[in-house]
Amino acid sequence: GIQVEQSPPDLILQEGANSTLRCNFSDSVNNLQWFHQNPWGQLINLFYIPSGTKQNGRLSATTVATERYSLLYISSSQTTDSGVYFCAVGSKSTFGDGTTLTVKP
Amino acid sequence: DTGVSQDPRHKITKRGQNVTFRCDPISEHNRLYWYRQTLGQGPEFLTYFQNEAQLEKSRLLSDRFSAERPKGSFSTLEIQRTEQGDSAMYLCASSPQPRRVGTDTQYFGPGTRLTVL
Numbered sequence: 001g002i003q004v005e006q007s008p009p010d011l012i013l014q015e016g017a018n019s020t021l022r023c024n025f026s027d028s029v030n031n032l033q034w035f036h037q038n039p040w041g042q043l044i045n046l047f048y049i050p051s052g053t054k055q056n057g058r059l060s061a062t063t064v065a066t067e068r069y070s071l072l073y074i075s076s077s078q079t080t081d082s083g084v085y086f087c088a089v090g091s092k093s094t095f096g097d098g099t100t101l102t103v104k105p
Numbered sequence: 106d107t108g109v110s111q112d113p114r115h116k117i118t119k120r121g122q123n124v125t126f127r128c129d130p131i132s133e134h135n136r137l138y139w140y141r142q143t144l145g146q147g148p149e150f151l152t153y154f155q156n157e158a159q160l161e162k163s164r165l166l167s168d169r170f171s172a173e174r175p176k177g178s179f180s181t182l183e184i185q186r187t188e189q190g191d192s193a194m195y196l197c198a199s200s201p202q203p204r205r206v207g208t209d210t211q212y213f214g215p216g217t218r219l220t221v222l
Contacts, residue, residue, distance in 0.1 A: 004147075031209060041194060043148070043213035086147050092161065093138070093211065095147030 002027050004089055006096035013077050013103050021072040021099045023087035031091055032063055034072050037084040037098070046072070046085075077103045107131075109214035111197050117220045118187055125183045126217045130199030137180050138211065139172055140196040141165065148196055154180060187221045194218050 003026035013019055025032075034046040047054050047061040049070065054061055058077075063070040070087055084098040110129045118124050130137050135156050140148035151170070153161045156177035166172075169187075174180040184191055195218075198211040 033211065035213075040215075041218075042215055043196065043198075045210050045212060048210045088147070088211075092150040092153070092163070093140075093148075094150065097145070097147050 001092075002029065002090045002094045004087060004094050004096035006085075006087060006099050008099060009097070010100045011102070013101070015077060015079060015103055015105050017077050017103075018073070018075045019077060019101070021074070021085050021101075023070040023072070023089075023096055025068050025070075025087075025089045027090075028065065028068070029089045031093070032070055032087060032089045033093070034061055034070070035086045035088065036081075037086060039083055043086070074101075077101075079103045079105055109197055109199050109212055111195075111214040111217050113217055114215060115218050115220075117222065119222050120187060120189060122187055123183065123185045124187060124219065125181055126195055126197075126219075127179060127181050128197030128199075128214060129179045130197070131201075131212055134199035134201050134212075135177065136200040136202070136209075137174055138198040138200075139180070139182050140198065142194040142196055142216070143192075151182075184219075187219075189221045192219055192221045 005024045032050045035043045049061045049063045051065045058075045060073045086098045088095045112127045137154045139151040142148040154174040169185045172182045194216045196216045197214045200211045
């Protein structure tokens, strides 16, 4: 099956800083999503982005399908951005192990 | 649109008992997914329905697990003869029939946390 690797596993930022989260996957896919899991466990869909670039407010994502990676950018981070960020790829939504982001005030 | 709901939110049971969870997807979403998530890991795919048809099952779904979506609306996930290793968060997600390639967005429910003693 598809292997999904996310980096870094943990990230600690001061409020206002920018960050880049990476998702590498082992096979070509036509389905890639980024999710944020808040401290209460709720998974929120951020982007459906099998290729190209999308932006939503302070968040943007880029997937380079031919090179099998995706990046999630968070600008001007806020404490409410804390939580775990997952990418999920493929028709069975294979998830990586996530990046745990902590934004300190 | 009230979002995906799951019931119960928490379940504590003794080893060997049967448990059943319910998921109500967003109305008119014809795709429904079940996942299992353990601490520190990403969700793992269990099974997927399109309307009432169960189209895919993970090898993680042993014969003690069964899922149904009888009328293509809500779904149930039953675990028979629970084991301590079944303790996890069980997540449900739904998505609409994609109108075009690139729009298969999944919306997750809050999950059911199962603890097997």
